[in-house]
Every structure is written in structure tokens, then in C-alpha cells.
Amino acid sequence: MSSLAMPAPDAGTLARRAEIVSDMKIIVPGEGVVDHVTGMRAFETDGLTAYRQLPLVVVLPETVAQVSRILKYCNDRNIRVVPRGSGTSLSGGALPLQDAVLLVMSRFNRILEIDLPNRAVVAQPGVTNLGITRAVEEDGYYYAPDPSSQIACSIGGNVAENSGGVHCLKYGLTTNNILGIEMVLMSGEVVRLGGRHLDAEGYDLLALMTGSEGLLGVVTEVTVRILRKPETARALLIGFPSSEQGGQCVADIIGAGIIPGGMEMMDAPAIRAAEDFVQVGYPLDVEALLIVELDGPSVEVDHLIGQVEAIALKNGSTTCRISASEEERLAFWAGRKAAFPAVGRISPDYYCMDGTIPRKELPRVLAGMRELSESYGLRVANVFHAGDGNLHPLILYDANKPGELENAEAFGADILRLCVRVGGVLTGEHGVGVEKRDLMPEMFGQADLDQQMRVKCAFDPNHLLNPGKVFPQLRRCAELGRMHVHRSELAFPDIPRF
């Protein structure tokens, strides 16, 4: 495990563990409190398995009233709390703290209401992302954001992380597809934002909550917008001799006014690994492979397929296959969807990064990555949500070789710095968590981070909810609130006015 500075555990809390456990058992009777090491072991990490930590105690409440009582209890006694959904975070967002109650929301697993005329589903936060689609697909609907962990990840976790997927360019992220939430503040107060209606009556707190990584409140109910499933979907599998040509093809498709449902690119190492794994006929003599999926009425899809094909040819595509059946479309995707495990076959370990860049910068970033790959002596394979610029470099390493994980992490950090340098961001959909926490200053100045922490102060002034995540350095709210005003500072006559 590489070194990671987390907030120092509170000795008083650790000393009172037995009392806290017993109080938790009163608040959540039955099976809802796990306090033995063997039971807690299952919760010591999330999808970022390089980091592990046993919590103080694991609590699995069943009702909103219990969540409220737990948070109020902890708030009153200055006890830290780490919320957790399904534990699929790739950035360590649900990493426990030694002195914190781990609040696991998995027993909130019911769909509460399906409202087709208003195209809304009300679900408890522990319902899986795919569970929502499953509940409405017989009626012809689906929930659009589809993170690749959708079989396991929870809708509450999706709100916390603002999860994306491969269809974001056309259908948006979680923040664009939820209508409302119920949440509990660290004080124990229960607050409802939105509902089945649109937009906020006041400040858009739902925007702040979505993607707040469990630092602002605990989501206890989510209302999502569902959409009619497109009548058809067809895909093109297009190979290019260079990533520049692939990238230009993407730009030209969008320039022609076409917004595909999905648009994915893979580089040569990723293509090869995927083809070796699933054997779906990916071309092995290309540098970039593009999957373009068009969805909608078949008349529209057929109309646009021809246009995309022409654009690809104009950009020098060397292969272009068009799916003629649903089986073939799924085969095109099979390699892309299996890219991570495929890379897992050719390397003992891999480390998945998640920067987003302006699309046009792709060739420059890939070239930079090749140089870094050489200097670090580690291989890298790339899958790229080409439509929205979200890049997932997979760094191949061997954790059993001393120093190689640290080397891979340093390589990853350099890739993210490169993403920021070309106008992109540190994380497109995996979150900051603990993984990218210390890189935040690459993208934000202290004033930017201070204002974000002030938002935290409005929700949780004692920094008790999920501390040690997102922000590299916690500053006390009293200190952040101080105003440094200098009355005479304004160069008053220099201000244009009339």
C-alpha cells in the first residue's frame, strides 16, 4: 500500500468504541451493526483496492429515522462518519477511517414508486443502477446513465459520484437525469430537494449534492427521470491508421450535427488485448478503433449511418463495418466492454485513470503518454469515451515487484497533470476520493478550494462527514469564514463608472 495521509484518528473516539458500538445497536437493532473484525473485513476497501482500513464499526440502517439518529448521535459527540453504497468507487470515496462509523446504505434496496405518466421512478439509494432499468424495461423505458459497474453500483452512490457511462454526450450524467432526493444532514435533519417537478425553488442544492462524494449529506431517496428506450440502435466499427484521423472523424461527425448515442475509441494496445480476449474480429492493423453507435427510430439511424460512413472514409478509415443485426452490434461492443478484464489478462495488475480532455487534444495527450510510458518503463493501453473526451488510460504493472505500484501511481499522476495542462480535468466520472485528492491543486488554486470547502461548512461545519476525501488539506470553518477586508484597498478612481 502506498502512503496516504488521512486525518489522525481521534483517541477519545477510539477509547469509547465499546460504548459507541452498544449505542449503535440500540439505534439499529437486529443484524444491522457489524463490530467484529472478520465481519468488518468485507468493508475495509472499495473499488480502489490499493487502500484498506478497518472502520470503527459498520452500521447498516434500514430506515430514514435510523440514519437521522445515527448522524445526530455522531454529530453531538464529534464522531466521524463515512457513508458507503455498494462500495464500487474507483477513487476510494468509501475508504473507511479507523475512528469513523461506516454507514452502509445497502439495506435501502426497494423501488418505492414507478410513475410512468411523469416518467419518474422513486427509489431507495441502495437500489442498483441497473435495477432501475430492470424495473421499467418491460414498459419500454430505461434509466440513461450507465456506468460500467451498473450491475452492482447503487443509485445513491451514483448521486454521490455523479456517475456517467458511455452515453453521456447524448443523455448526460447523473446530475442531468435526477429530479430530486431526500437526504439527511450531519445534524440529523432530513431535507428534501426537488421531487417530480423540475428545477429548484431556491439555490440549486441538488447540483451541489450530485458529485459531492459523501461529504455533504447522506442520500436516503432518489427520484430519477426515465426515458423511452430507443426503437433501434446500430453501430459502426471503424479503424484508422492514426489516432489523429480517428479524432478528426469524431470532430467531423459532431460538426455535421450528429450526436451519437455512444462513441468510443481504443488504441492499438487496447484493441489487441480486447481481441485476444473476446475474438470478435477487431482489426489488428489499425492504430485507432472507433465504435459509433446511433440510436433512435430506424429511419433516422439508417439515414445517419450513411453519413457517418462517408465521414469516416473521408478521414482515411481503413476498415468500416456496420452492424446488420443486434448480435453484431453487441459483438462490436463486447471487446470494448471487456477492455478492462482483457488488459487484466496481459498484466498482473492495472491501474485505471480517468482524466477528461478537450477532444482535439487527444493526439497530443496520446503522444505525451507514450513518452511517459517509456520513461516510467510501464505499458499503457487507452480506452476513450471519444464523444465527451473522457480518457481511461490503463497502466500495466505488477504489484509484486517492489516499487512498481508507486511507479504506476506516479505515472498516473503525470497523465492527469497532462490532462489539466491541455485544458482538461483530473476526473471525468470516477471521482476525486483519496486517489486524486492531493492532485487537486493542479487544477484549483487555494481560493477555489477554499470556496468549495465553505460549501462543506454550510452542510457539515465540523468536517465529520467523510473527512480526508476530495480536499488535500482541511481548513477549519471558522478560519475559512474570516474576512480579510482592507477598507482602503480599492483603487477607487481607476474604476470606470458613470
Add this chain to the structure above:
Amino acid sequence: MTTFTPSTAGEVREVVAWAAGEESPLEVLGHGSKRGIGRPVQAAHTLDLSRLAGVTLYEPEELVLAAKAGTPLAQIEALLAARNQQLAFEPMDYGPLLGGPAGRGTLGGAIAANLSGPRRLKAGAARDHVLGIDAVSGRGEAFKAGGRVVKNVTGYDLSKGLAGSWGTLAVLTDIVVKVLPAAETEVTVALRGLLDEQAAVAMAAALGSSGEVSGAAHLPEGVSGGMLGGGLGGAPATLLRVEGFGPSVAYRVKLLRELFPGVAADEIGAEQSRGLWREIRDCMPFADGTDRPVWRVSVAPTQAHGLALALRMQVPATVFYDWQGGLVWIRMEDGEPQAELLRALVARCGGGHATLVRAAPAVRAAVAVFEPQAAPLAALSARLKEQFDPLAILNPGRMIAAA
């Protein structure tokens, strides 16, 4: 009373820092086209951002545009139109409704008011299209959030969080928005003669179909007659807009018409359709040159007609519906805002919110313009305000009366 007209973000910061030092409130304005919305602001000075203007980045293939906050919306829309692109959230123009000229307004104002038009239903609100911002807090500190890419979860989403805050948290100085291709063509299917309740059922069916409807409005008798200079005719009109590529539009129009056998239906071609939806977007039926109270009510779509019926049993009101019914425009015909009555009915209809977007200043000073919030939520909003603007110098009292 001083009016500051900074032309750089640095000057904005200086003005706000000075105002904070003096504890002297500022009214924050772009073009002032929506100045009549909200509680009247009592501020010693005015911060006029109309000189902080200019598009700083436009890359059509990247679907991104950045501009200074005071950039005229009309300029941005013209620039986009030249490349067959648009602001997909279809920002409404409040000018005519509030008795001012049409075509005014800045990008900063559109985001600060979270202005969204009929396409809100399908494409999202203004806030959904904000990718990044630079702003100055009421503390007089410049900060940035977000970026220029669509997929970004780095830190709290302050860019979207500041949308709809009416200049009471921070002064936006630069804004990056996502832009999208404009539709190749459009057709509106107009179902004729439906009662409000029947229209609600029809709109729900249309939105639940594969028609990919990008606008769904219902104009009852008495409202429809005034549209398109009388061109729409006086019968109730339930309007379903279909946008996209030609062959797809033709197919979906046919699909929608087949959903409603036995209902009289017209097809309105692209040019007239664009004009019609502009009038709906800008609430032209109530742009009557008066200050009779106009409410903008957001409820679950299927609750809208029940709300309107219950209201009209008690007070004279004219109503029409956008967003499948999720947006109800209401004009109070006897001049009384009836805030308590209306809000009680909204609560009874499953909840939502009512904003008094037009009323005389004296009315706006006395009646809560924005929907009052439950106590814990109101307290949370107040704490958020304090974290951005602890001295309450930005648009004081515009959203909520000072404590």
C-alpha cells in the same frame, strides 16, 4: 449612488472587495432585462456588467463556448446559428412579459436566472449546460469551478450550483457552456379541441412514445387564439414539437398522429413552428403591458390541470401549460397575487414551487416572490448564502427578505 461598469474580471473583484469593505450593498445587473423579477433590491450602488462582454472561445466541433458574463445573449445565439448550433436550453426572453423590449439579456443573466425554455423537457435546464465558471464571491474573492469539458466530477459542482441564484451568492464573470447542433428541421403536431384533462393524458402518451418530443404545451381556449397573430385559431391546441433530421421528423410526426386516432390534428411547418414556440417560450399570451400578477409554477406534469381547476374554482385566472404541464403559467385576472392560496394548492398537488415573476414592486416587496422553503432547507440555504456572501452585499433581499 454609484454605478460601476467594470470591463475586466479584475475590476469586478475590486468593486466587490470595496463594497464588502464598506459593507455597502450592490445591485448586480447585466442588461437589467429581468430587474423586475424578485423582491425589489435596496442597494446603495449598482454593479453593471454590460461592459464585461465578449465571446472568448467558440469551438463548434468541441461543442463548447465561453464568454464573459455581460455578453449579449443575442450575439451568442447569432454566432451559434451561423454554425447551425444553439443553446439547447432555449433561454426565454422575459422582456415582453415584463413590459420591456425583446432581444435583451446577457449570458450571465440567463445563467443567474437559470432561464430555460420549452426544450427544458428534453434537453435540460440552463444549469445542465454550464460547464465552468469564474466568479467573485461576496467576500470579494475570485474563484473558478468546473472546466470546459462535459464530463467532469472534480470537486463540488459550483458551476451548476450558482445557476438560478440570481446574483445573490457570487458575481459570475466568465461562463463556459455546452452548445449543441441545431435541429435540421421541425414540425409541430397540434391536437385540437382537447380539454385540459384530456391534453394531460395526450401529452403523457406522446412523451412516453418514441416520438422524442422536444416541446409539449397546451393552450386552452382563450389563449390559443392570440398565438401567431391569430394564425393558430381559437380552438384549444395541444402542441407537440418534433425536431431533428428530415426523414426522422416525418416518421415521428406520423407516429404521433397515429397515437391519437379520432383527434383532430394539424401539422405546423418549420417556420411557423419556430415562431409559435418562441411565443410560448416568452409567455407572450400574458405579455399584455400590464402588471397583473403572473406566476410560473413547477409541478409534476400530470398534476397541472388539477391545480388549475382547483385554482379557478376560487379566483379568476388564465392558465396555459408548457413542459407537458410541468410548467404552468398563471395570470391572476383580478390583480390579487393569491400567493397563499396558490401555494397551498401546489402543496396539495404533490408539491413543487410557484414563483411570482410579474407583479407591481409594492406587491413584490410584500409577497414572497420565490417559494418559501421548509425550515431545515431554508436554514441550509441561508448558511450557503453566508458562506458566499457573509455581509449580504450582493442583491440583498432579492430572493428572500433580509432576516
